[in-house]
Amino acid sequence: MSQAAPARFLANDAYVTGLAYAPGVAAFALGDGTVKLVADDGGETVAAAHDGAALCLAVYGDGFVSGGDDGRLVRIGRDGSVTELLKLRGKFIEHVAVSPASGALVCAAGRDIFIIAKPGAAPAEPLSHRTSVTGLAFDPKGKRIACAHYNGVSLWWLASETATLLDWKGSHVGVWWHPGGDFVMTAMQENALHGWRLSDKQHMRMAGYPAKTKSMAWFSKGKWLATAGSEAVICWPFDGKGPMGKSAREIGPQGSICTVVAPHPNRDLIASGHADGSVWLTRFEDDKAACVRAPAATPVSALTWRPDGNRLAFGCEDGAAGILNFEGAAG
Amino acid sequence: MTEAAAIPVTVLTGYLGAGKTTLLNRILTEQHGKKYAVIVNEFGEIGIDNDLVVDADEEVFEMNNGCICCTVRGDLIRILANLMKRKGRFDAILIETTGLADPSPVAQTFFVDDDVRAKTKLDAIVTVVDAKHIAGSLKDAKEAREQIAFADVILLNKTDLVDGAALAETEAAIRKINPLAEIHRTTKSGVALDAILDVGAFDLDRILEIEPHFLEGSHSHGHHEEDVESISFDTTKPMNGEALTHWLRTTLTTKGQDILRSKGIFDIKGETKRFVFQGVHMLMDGDLTSPWKADEPRRSRMVFIGRNLDRDELKRGFESCIAA
Structure with a gap:
């Protein structure tokens, strides 16, 4: 089991709303509108990104992109420079997604999404939905974007700006696309998940979560899906035709509701953040779990690995954050 | 923090x-x-x-x-x-x-x-x-x-x-x-x-009194169906807590579409604290809150605001919750 090695802690004084890790630098989006950049060599830079709260963050090119409740979408350089990409009056930019495969960027504000086809391109005219967009997810190639909303998910082809609808009645509050491209999952307002197998639009429904699922991610080359929203980390099998008729595996600590999951990029090791502020690493194979951050004042709100999986960054609702270093740690 | x-x-x-x-x-x-x-x-x-x-x-x-x-x-x-x-x-x-x-x-x-x-x-x-x-x-x-x-x-x-x-x-x-x-x-x-x-x-803790302001003539009948009206009940006899919560739940579950708001303060038999409840349609929230003061007359009082309310049925329900 990995041991928490030298760690770096940050005491921000605002909610950590998003986290992204580019090679060599981690970015923390904060409720005071700034994005704090922490380089692997220790250097800290604060980018004054938003007048309000930064609400969403993603890696973009060799830097980052963030959206805020000031209606701005900004590009953030590794040096902390801020360049405005979009400004909408009276709207929150709540979601942003970037495809590493195609370089395309999509952000959502209210019912509209805006596509920036490649870095440097101008935002396209907005594409509208009947209700607000509550989540975004690219397909693996970065040619399609899934937009969650009331009563389903719209799958847009970026090139032709045409959409197909995956429908399911109710309020969908987030969306995730399988890394093999075969499945789309949503989280529902009613503490349940919904999903579609894209080949035949077969539905899947996973209920019984005690809280809303706000985070999920596939691991083991897409064979398993780790989900938050319960005391344990609930893992659903996605090999073959999907999880229909199969049961889930519960792994990890059992004490406090899991608020965010982050599977390791290369190994079957799941990092999970919890409502009690703790962060755990659980080896999927034998369900062996280690606490790498002790319980603290507020829930963990963001969690992500450095792309090589050697460092794990976390952030909490009260602004407490840190980067744990597992370089050289034994498996 | x-x-x-x-x-x-x-x-x-x-x-x-x-x-x-x-x-x-x-x-x-x-x-x-x-x-x-x-x-x-x-x-x-x-x-x-x-x-x-x-x-x-x-x-x-x-x-x-x-x-x-x-x-x-x-x-x-x-x-x-x-x-x-x-x-x-x-x-x-x-x-x-x-x-x-x-x-x-x-x-x-x-x-x-x-x-x-x-x-x-x-x-x-x-x-x-x-x-x-x-x-x-x-x-x-x-x-x-x-x-x-x-x-x-x-x-x-x-x-x-x-x-x-x-x-x-x-x-x-x-x-x-x-x-x-x-x-x-x-x-x-x-x-x-x-x-x-x-x-x-x-805030249940701040609902200390329910004093319906009924004006003269407010109990007149002959309303048409879509009329929104209110009905209130009160008693100085203590209520049976179990029967009351069951009745409130059942009433809101079955009639909650027509009951817009409801609110009540109750004297529960065997309890020193008042039971306060309020609902919006079918959803309700209720709890024991502050104790009755020694010199305070204890009584139970509640109000339903809604349409198509069956006064007689609600009255029977309310009275059936009075402790024996």
């Missing part, structure tokens, strides 16, 4: 032209040193530098939670969650609804969503009515009746445009629908802020 106290949320309803925007502007311009976030549906009518104004879309969503009349405001769930992430949070949040809006999805949002419940609390529903036009609206429009039925506080506004007799008649018509709300007669939405903010209308 310790868990911050829940932020109070005030909902402003009322017809277009009744004076909601005037009221909002009054609240925002008054020198009170407080910081408000305002969620509006018509962006641009107000704009005060120090406060945050958010444009909402009034997205009413059905919940698949087994509660057949349960709708919530999906946009509010998201906006409130995002506002809570801002550094230097707000003293209060004000939500303005469109003129014809049904207030129940807004109120139900505060019962149904765990994240909203954890960080904010519904303080009161304030309805602004135009004293000159409300009488006509009450006859013709279901929305006008429901906005009054839902209110904890009513501003009977533009009183300078009607004479005293007409005003008394209008107030009686309002009382017939809602005997619980505080009514303030105003011109140009002029009212002391403490009359509409931090009222604690949904």
